[in-house]
Amino acid sequence: MNWFLNLSTRGKLFVGYGAKLVFMTAIMITAYLGISAIQESQQNLYRREFADALDLMKLRVHDNGTRTAVLAMIVTTKRAEQETWHQDIQQRGKEIGEIMRRLLERNHGNQHLAGRLEELSAIRDTFSQTRDNQVIPLIYAGKLEQAKSLVMGTQYERYKQVRAIARELGDEVEEQARLSVADSERKSLQVVYAIAIVGLVFTLFGLAMVVFLSRVIATPLRALSNTTERLALGDLTVNIPPDNRTDEVGSLIRTFRTMIEKLRKTTLEINEGAGVLASASAEILATTTQVASGAAETSSAVSQTTVTVEEVKQTAQLASQKIKSVADSAQKVAQVSKAGCKSVEEAIEGMQRIQDQMETIAESIMRLSEQGQAISEIFATVNDLAEQSNLLAVNAAIEATKAGEQGKGFSVVAHEIKSLAEQSKQATAQVRAILGDIQKATSAAMMATEQGTKAVEAGVKQSDQAGDSIRLLADSVNEAAQAATQIAVSSHQQMVGMDQVALAMQNIKQASLQNVAGTQQAESAAQNLHELGKKLKQLASQYKV
Amino acid sequence: MNLEGPESPKRNIPMSIDWRQIERRLEEAQVAIEHAWEPTAEETKRILRERAKGLAREHGQTELADERIEVVEFILSSERYAIESRTVREVYPLENLAQLPCTPAFVLGIINLRGEILSVIDIKKFFDLPENELTNLNKVIVLQSEKMVLGILTDAIGGVRSIPLADIQPSLPTLTGIREEFLKGITSDRTIILDADKLMVDKKIIVEEQVPE
Numbered sequence: 106m107n108w109f110l111n112l113s114t115r116g117k118l119f120v121g122y123g124a125k126l127v128f129m130t131a132i133m134i135t136a137y138l139g140i141s142a143i144q145e146s147q148q149n150l151y152r153r154e155f156a157d158a159l160d161l162m163k164l165r166v167h168d169n170g171t172r173t174a175v176l177a178m179i180v181t182t183k184r185a186e187q188e189t190w191h192q193d194i195q196q197r198g199k200e201i202g203e204i205m206r207r208l209l210e211r212n213h214g215n216q217h218l219a220g221r222l223e224e225l226s227a228i229r230d231t232f233s234q235t236r237d238n239q240v241i242p243l244i245y246a247g248k249l250e251q252a253k254s255l256v257m258g259t260q261y262e263r264y265k266q267v268r269a270i271a272r273e274l275g276d277e278v279e280e281q282a283r284l285s286v287a288d289s290e291r292k293s294l295q296v297v298y299a300i301a302i303v304g305l306v307f308t309l310f311g312l313a314m315v316v317f318l319s320r321v322i323a324t325p326l327r328a329l330s331n332t333t334e335r336l337a338l339g340d341l342t343v344n345i346p347p348d349n350r351t352d353e354v355g356s357l358i359r360t361f362r363t364m365i366e367k368l369r370k371t372t373l374e375i376n377e378g379a380g381v382l383a384s385a386s387a388e389i390l391a392t393t394t395q396v397a398s399g400a401a402e403t404s405s406a407v408s409q410t411t412v413t414v415e416e417v418k419q420t421a422q423l424a425s426q427k428i429k430s431v432a433d434s435a436q437k438v439a440q441v442s443k444a445g446c447k448s449v450e451e452a453i454e455g456m457q458r459i460q461d462q463m464e465t466i467a468e469s470i471m472r473l474s475e476q477g478q479a480i481s482e483i484f485a486t487v488n489d490l491a492e493q494s495n496l497l498a499v500n501a502a503i504e505a506t507k508a509g510e511q512g513k514g515f516s517v518v519a520h521e522i523k524s525l526a527e528q529s530k531q532a533t534a535q536v537r538a539i540l541g542d543i544q545k546a547t548s549a550a551m552m553a554t555e556q557g558t559k560a561v562e563a564g565v566k567q568s569d570q571a572g573d574s575i576r577l578l579a580d581s582v583n584e585a586a587q588a589a590t591q592i593a594v595s596s597h598q599q600m601v602g603m604d605q606v607a608l609a610m611q612n613i614k615q616a617s618l619q620n621v622a623g624t625q626q627a628e629s630a631a632q633n634l635h636e637l638g639k640k641l642k643q644l645a646s647q648y649k650v
Numbered sequence: 651m652n653l654e655g656p657e658s659p660k661r662n663i664p665m666s667i668d669w670r671q672i673e674r675r676l677e678e679a680q681v682a683i684e685h686a687w688e689p690t691a692e693e694t695k696r697i698l699r700e701r702a703k704g705l706a707r708e709h710g711q712t713e714l715a716d717e718r719i720e721v722v723e724f725i726l727s728s729e730r731y732a733i734e735s736r737t738v739r740e741v742y743p744l745e746n747l748a749q750l751p752c753t754p755a756f757v758l759g760i761i762n763l764r765g766e767i768l769s770v771i772d773i774k775k776f777f778d779l780p781e782n783e784l785t786n787l788n789k790v791i792v793l794q795s796e797k798m799v800l801g802i803l804t805d806a807i808g809g810v811r812s813i814p815l816a817d818i819q820p821s822l823p824t825l826t827g828i829r830e831e832f833l834k835g836i837t838s839d840r841t842i843i844l845d846a847d848k849l850m851v852d853k854k855i856i857v858e859e860q861v862p863e
Contacts, residue, residue, distance in 0.1 A: 492743075493743075495807070495809075496741055496742070496743065496789070496807065499722065499741050499809055499810055500740045502720075502722075502735070502809070503735050503738050503739075503740060503741070503810060505810075506720040506735040506736065506810065507736065516810070517705070519810070520809075520810070523809050523810075
């Protein structure tokens with residue numbers, strides 16, 4: 106049974122309806138065969154029994170006709186009428202022969218009937234020969250009495266025999282026909298029975314099939330339908346038992362399971378998504394509100410900017426004029442910087458000379474310092490001398506004291522010498538102080554000279570640097586001049602550009618206004634979106650997961 | 651252009667110096683040096699007048715004083731001292747001092763004065779005066795009496811002066827001991843006059859002579 110479950114629904118239907126078709130075909134064949142048999146028996150009835158009966162009746166009619174004609178010939182005296190009747194007799198004879206032949210031909214299988222027919226035919230032949238060979242010539246010969254006796258005698262006997270046999274044959278044929286009809290009825294009854302049996306079997310089979318298919322296909326589908334109804338009500342917690350069937354229903358159940366899984370997952374995600382959407386839409390709404398206010402601010406800012414651009418445009422015009430004068434100035438500056446270069450070279454040469462002279466000065470000061478030292482040595486000697494003079498004067502005064510009154514004059518001289526010695530000492534001290542000052546001044550001069558030399562060296566260096574710088578400056582100024590020319594061109598372009606910018610700002614202004622309007626629309630759209638998000642969240646929450 | 655900025659003041663400084671004026675001043679200095687030993691007439695006159703005044707004053711003082719003593723002034727630790735010039739033989743720079751071992755602190759050493767060996771004493775030790783370092787500017791006053799010749803170390807020699815006796819005041823009553831012994835008096839200008847005779851006959855010094863015997 107499992108194989109049938111695993112069969113596809115198409116296969117199942119194919120098998121069920123195939124079986125039905127087979128049964129139907131069987132019924133049809135049975136019916137056809139039965140009907141064919143009935144038809145055949147009816148045909149037999151028609152062709153043989155009815156034909157035989159008819160032919161026998163015709164035969165009797167013609168026999169009657171012929172006897173009547175013979176009698177008519179006897180009765181009449183006119184030759185023409187006799188000939189007419191003769192012709193009729195001949196005609197009827199031919200037809201009788203024909204009918205006889207047909208009867209024999211048809212019934213040569215039936216021994217009994219054929220024997221009777223042969224008998225009939227023999228009597229008839231005798232009858233006919235007697236009539237043709239004796240009666241007719243007698244009539245023509247006018248021997249009517251003879252003919253009449255003949256006809257009423259033998260011929261009538263024969264005629265009676267023929268009629269009896271014909272009637273007997275007719276009855277026989279009738280009996281045969283009745284048998285045939287009965288056979289046919291029996292056959293048709295058989296067919297009806299067969300059809301009834303087959304139909305019953307077929308109906309039972311069909312019922313079984315319906316029940317089975319309903320159990321196999323409809324029941325799981327109904328269960329599925331119930332589940333789907335719960336699903337439709339938003340209950341995603343439904344569970345469908347797994348099925349290992351491989352037919353469409355099995356795959357449908359599996360697919361449905363997968364679908365529910367996915368649906369559950371998707372609904373969960375949708376739930377989350379709806380939450381996110383709700384919060385996001387709230388944020389978007391807030392942002393859009395901000396953007397709307399921002400757009401309004403932008404609009405006003407753009408208006409201000411437009412005014413500013415107008416001012417900038419005028420400024421650019423002024424700048425363009427200025428730039429032209431700057432370019433001219435730059436050319437002049439380039440020439441000046443060349444002159445500056447030359448001057449710096451001269452300055453460097455001058456510095457070199459100053460350095461040489463500084464060296465000379467340094468040497469002179471050195472000599473001066475050395476001479477000052479020599480002088481100070483001399484002063485030491487002079488000081489020593491003054492000291493000794495002083496002592497001498499003191500000793501002289503002592504001697505003068507010892508000499509008493511006579512030494513008084515000498516004492517004065519000694520005093521004078523002493524004061525001279527002191528003066529010379531003081532002078533020496535002064536000179537020494539001055540010499541010290543000179544030495545200090547010399548040292549200071551020396552230091553100043555040294556610093557001067559260093560300064561001059563630095564000056565030379567700086568002059569060199571200045572030269573380099575001025576050369577660089579000259580180059581830069583040249584570049585600046587070129588740049589100024591380019592700037593002049595650029596400035597012109599800038600002016601043109603500023604015009605375009607002004608135009609663009611106008612456009613931006615319009616766009617900004619449209620922006621504001623658009624943003625307001627966006628705001629309302631965000632509002633709608635927010636509501637939609639809320640709604641969606643509500644909807645999503647209807648699903649039980 | 652900018653780099654020339656710092657240089658310009660350096661140039662300007664020498665330019666601001668008036669070389670002409672400096673040359674003129676140097677010339678004047680040269681002239682002054684050359685004519686330093688030839689004082690002008692006015693200078694000569696002034697010097698002569700001062701000398702005349704000096705001489706006139708000296709004479710006046712001499713005549714006014716009745717009794718005077720001649721003293722030799724000298725400096726000991728910034729204080730002025732004086733000794734009667736009659737006890738002084740001569741003054742002499744402190745040269746070739748040879749220190750003597752095993753002598754009291756006040757004996758400085760001995761010197762060779764033109765072949766004569768003299769002992770030199772440091773009287774600062776007696777008066778508790780602060781010591782100065784010995785230099786070749788120190789002088790020795792050579793005292794001479796009938797019995798002995800003695801050198802006294804001084805920081806510097808002031809000169810010979812005559813002082814009226816009336817100007818000399820007795821020594822201060824606060825001074826005692828050796829100071830009072832050697833002190834003769836003090837003048838109005840706070841010159842301390844030492845008594846050389848007492849100094850030379852003082853036993854402390856003489857005792858010193860006996861020790862080497």
